[in-house]
Amino acid sequence: MGRPKMYDREGITDRAMNLFWERGYHATSTRDLTEAMGVNPYSLYAEFGSKQGLYSAAVERYESTVMVGHFGGLEAEDASLEEIRDVLDFFGESGDRKGSYRGCLLCNASTELAPTLETSRESTARYVEYLITVFTNALRNAANQDRLVEAAPIDELAAFFATVLMGQFVMMRAQVDRAVVRSAANQVVVRLNEVVLSPDSRPPQRA
Amino acid sequence: MGRPKMYDREGITDRAMNLFWERGYHATSTRDLTEAMGVNPYSLYAEFGSKQGLYSAAVERYESTVMVGHFGGLEAEDASLEEIRDVLDFFGESGDRKGSYRGCLLCNASTELAPTLETSRESTARYVEYLITVFTNALRNAANQDRLVEAAPIDELAAFFATVLMGQFVMMRAQVDRAVVRSAANQVVVRLNEVVLSPDSRPPQRA
DNA sequence: AACATAGCTGAACGATCGCTTGGAAACAAG
DNA sequence: CTTGTTTCCAAGCGATCGTTCAGCTATGTT
Numbered sequence: 039m040g041r042p043k044m045y046d047r048e049g050i051t052d053r054a055m056n057l058f059w060e061r062g063y064h065a066t067s068t069r070d071l072t073e074a075m076g077v078n079p080y081s082l083y084a085e086f087g088s089k090q091g092l093y094s095a096a097v098e099r100y101e102s103t104v105m106v107g108h109f110g111g112l113e114a115e116d117a118s119l120e121e122i123r124d125v126l127d128f129f130g131e132s133g134d135r136k137g138s139y140r141g142c143l144l145c146n147a148s149t150e151l152a153p154t155l156e157t158s159r160e161s162t163a164r165y166v167e168y169l170i171t172v173f174t175n176a177l178r179n180a181a182n183q184d185r186l187v188e189a190a191p192i193d194e195l196a197a198f199f200a201t202v203l204m205g206q207f208v209m210m211r212a213q214v215d216r217a218v219v220r221s222a223a224n225q226v227v228v229r230l231n232e233v234v235l236s237p238d239s240r241p242p243q244r245a
Numbered sequence: 246m247g248r249p250k251m252y253d254r255e256g257i258t259d260r261a262m263n264l265f266w267e268r269g270y271h272a273t274s275t276r277d278l279t280e281a282m283g284v285n286p287y288s289l290y291a292e293f294g295s296k297q298g299l300y301s302a303a304v305e306r307y308e309s310t311v312m313v314g315h316f317g318g319l320e321a322e323d324a325s326l327e328e329i330r331d332v333l334d335f336f337g338e339s340g341d342r343k344g345s346y347r348g349c350l351l352c353n354a355s356t357e358l359a360p361t362l363e364t365s366r367e368s369t370a371r372y373v374e375y376l377i378t379v380f381t382n383a384l385r386n387a388a389n390q391d392r393l394v395e396a397a398p399i400d401e402l403a404a405f406f407a408t409v410l411m412g413q414f415v416m417m418r419a420q421v422d423r424a425v426v427r428s429a430a431n432q433v434v435v436r437l438n439e440v441v442l443s444p445d446s447r448p449p450q451r452a
Numbered sequence: 453a454a455c456a457t458a459g460c461t462g463a464a465c466g467a468t469c470g471c472t473t474g475g476a477a478a479c480a481a482g
Numbered sequence: 483c484t485t486g487t488t489t490c491c492a493a494g495c496g497a498t499c500g501t502t503c504a505g506c507t508a509t510g511t512t
Contacts, residue, residue, distance in 0.1 A: 040458025247488025
């Protein structure tokens with residue numbers, strides 16, 4: 039009963055997400071947002087409660103769409119070396135893709151908001167924990183398959199991978215030469231190869 | 246002639262730098278700034294012209310004080326492996342130091358402002374270029390001293406180091422477990438050791 | 453057709469933003 | 483001391499911030 043909404047929540051959250059992603063939190067005004075979302079202030083506040091509420095929704099949307107696209111492969115229970123390499127390759131080339139200047143919404147949020155906004159610190163902590171978890175899981179799987187040298191420091195490598203990723207996001211956002219991002223990825227791959235047992239332990243490439 | 250200033254430019258620029266460093270650009274108001282600087286709005290605008298002018302001055306101050314403290318050793322013409330290791334060690338432990346949640350002013354600036362503010366993109370580009378230059382220089386010196394394996398990819402390593410550094414800054418600002426920052430530094434050291442020729446090529450430790 | 457309900461609209465709220473200004477205050481030069 | 487110059491101070495400028503709301507519109511129900 040009552041008048042039906044003229045928008046769908048996912049669609050307008052997507053638009054808000056893209057604006058926050060590009061400009062950050064403080065540089066994006068509610069007027070910018072309502073304009074981009076094609077919605078009136080009333081609807082924004084009826085649907086999300088506040089600018090911060092909308093931001094949280096945008097972050098959740100980012101996690102459930104963009105991040106899944108980036109790390110979906112790594113999330114698999116049986117992810118292993120191939121999935122790690124895919125992620126490293128993907129971000130190594132990400133400087134070439136248009137829109138790379140947006141970097142990563144959660145990385146941007148952490149430097150802009152983490153110290154002052156509780157919810158941002160939480161979502162960033164969740165993000166880093168997530169990255170380390172999926173990397174650790176894949177490395178552990180590789181170890182269980184006897185594909186890693188015995189002394190491979192799995193936890194340290196996972197934290198290292200996550201840290202390099204953050205650095206790449208910063209480089210992308212700062213629009214530095216894409217070779218820098220590529221170089222970082224290459225060196226991580228080299229380091230990864232050093233804990234891999236046999237150079238031929240990798241199964242045939244997938245398409 | 247005329248009334249003398251009741252402030253000194255360096256001192257108030259330092260205070261402004263610290264505030265920008267903590268909170269970022271947009272979250273710091275001119276009222277916050279004048280209060281922290283102990284100065285009236287008039288003096289701020291007489292001295293710096295605008296909020297952006299003050300920010301630029303704060304960035305310059307950051308470069309000439311904080312950054313020199315961090316990378317002064319690496320800047321030396323004859324810097325080599327020892328200086329690289331010192332920097333990696335320093336940032337590896339930086340999670341332990343108080344105030345580490347501030348991260349790096351220029352790294353924070355790049356994610357918050359680089360896409361929208363020309364001057365920020367410039368200062369970030371300058372920063373990354375500087376980092377890569379000093380790392381490259383030190384690596385090249387080590388190569389000239391025959392301390393590196395012949396195939397050491399110097400340019401790529403330098404870009405890699407700079408990228409990891411950025412990632413560490415993000416991690417520090419997000420206040421994640423300091424072990425993450427430590428791990429990243431450790432793995433970079435491991436990678437560095439792999440391009441070093443003899444394990445005993447390092448001269449006795451300095452104090 | 454009439455009612456109840458929920459969403460849309462445009463205008464505007466108080467607060468804060470970056471920034472300006474007119475007059476008092478503090479120095480150097482004469 | 484007077485004059486000229488520069489800075490300090492308090493108040494407040496117009497603009498924009500995040501947010502709200504009374505009145506209208508469109509729907510489901512009866």
